[in-house]
Amino acid sequence: MLSIKRKPYAISLVSLLILFYLSFSYSIAFANTKDPLGLRLSPSYASKQLFAYNQLNVPHSAADNTIKSSNAVLDEISVNNISAFYEKTHQKQDEMKITQSNESAKLIIVIDDIGYSKRDLAVIDLPVTIAILPQSPYAKERAILANEKGREIIIHQPMRAKGGRFVEDNTLFAEMSQGQIDEIIHDAIESIPFAVGMNNHTGSAMTSSLEGMQKVFHTLNDTSLFFLDSLTTGKSQVYTAAEQEMFAGKLFQRDVFLDNEQNEHYIEKQLDKAIHLARKKGYAIAIGHPYQTTINVLERRLNDLPDDIQIIKLSELSL
Numbered sequence: 001m002l003s004i005k006r007k008p009y010a011i012s013l014v015s016l017l018i019l020f021y022l023s024f025s026y027s028i029a030f031a032n033t034k035d036p037l038g039l040r041l042s043p044s045y046a047s048k049q050l051f052a053y054n055q056l057n058v059p060h061s062a063a064d065n066t067i068k069s070s071n072a073v074l075d076e077i078s079v080n081n082i083s084a085f086y087e088k089t090h091q092k093q094d095e096m097k098i099t100q101s102n103e104s105a106k107l108i109i110v111i112d113d114i115g116y117s118k119r120d121l122a123v124i125d126l127p128v129t130i131a132i133l134p135q136s137p138y139a140k141e142r143a144i145l146a147n148e149k150g151r152e153i154i155i156h157q158p159m160r161a162k163g164g165r166f167v168e169d170n171t172l173f174a175e176m177s178q179g180q181i182d183e184i185i186h187d188a189i190e191s192i193p194f195a196v197g198m199n200n201h202t203g204s205a206m207t208s209s210l211e212g213m214q215k216v217f218h219t220l221n222d223t224s225l226f227f228l229d230s231l232t233t234g235k236s237q238v239y240t241a242a243e244q245e246m247f248a249g250k251l252f253q254r255d256v257f258l259d260n261e262q263n264e265h266y267i268e269k270q271l272d273k274a275i276h277l278a279r280k281k282g283y284a285i286a287i288g289h290p291y292q293t294t295i296n297v298l299e300r301r302l303n304d305l306p307d308d309i310q311i312i313k314l315s316e317l318s319l
């Protein structure tokens, strides 16, 4: 009698557990398929994207930006607002991450446009990544000096801007053939010894061309360079292109521009913003330029950073 009574009880308990497990995993699956705007994406699309980005060591913020970029409404959002938007939507998640890891927050500062000015020398004395324009008169000289001082060096590859009037030699255009892009990138590698990565100089037109960026990653796959998207457009196709070309190197994305305005008060505020972001998500990548105002702020602030902030090289950043 007893065994007859127990059996249906056990069966219903097991089915309850199965039901609970199924609804739990379903809600987890859907939690991952919501984009930052709360729009539902198809589970297969989102999981495919996230899987691909994880494979590529791409931060989810980048994945989010790609998803956002594909949304027509969000095309109206300015580039700087993207970072602000990211901060807002990911705040809780990032705070949890940093509390759990209990590590110091990492700050990476990249100074672009090196190779033209005497001010480069003051920049090279700072603990920053040196991004050198390959066609600039002092490209090789600056690379050698920066390497002697233990700085990380990257190629600051000119890419076509929308409506840009000032075009550097060897600027990459989306319409170029694979052969032309190969040649320009290999020339840049020759011009800049010790380079371990690449970021884009301007490039709002080029980086928003999927086809153009696929050619770039096709070439980069034959090198050991990583790529930092300077994010000069809200419509960047960099991550999608890297995914489609199965780019083997690391991919990064700029968080903050330090000196869109050349006054020290503004630059201080932008640096504070980068520090704040680094505390929240574990790291932040800031890009500046060799302006005297930027150098003044960095000379003052980088020697006196809070204890929980650690300056590292881009190549040391694991996402």
Ligand SMILES: [Zn+2]
Binding pocket: 112, 113, 156, 200, 201, 202
């Ligand atoms: Zn530049």
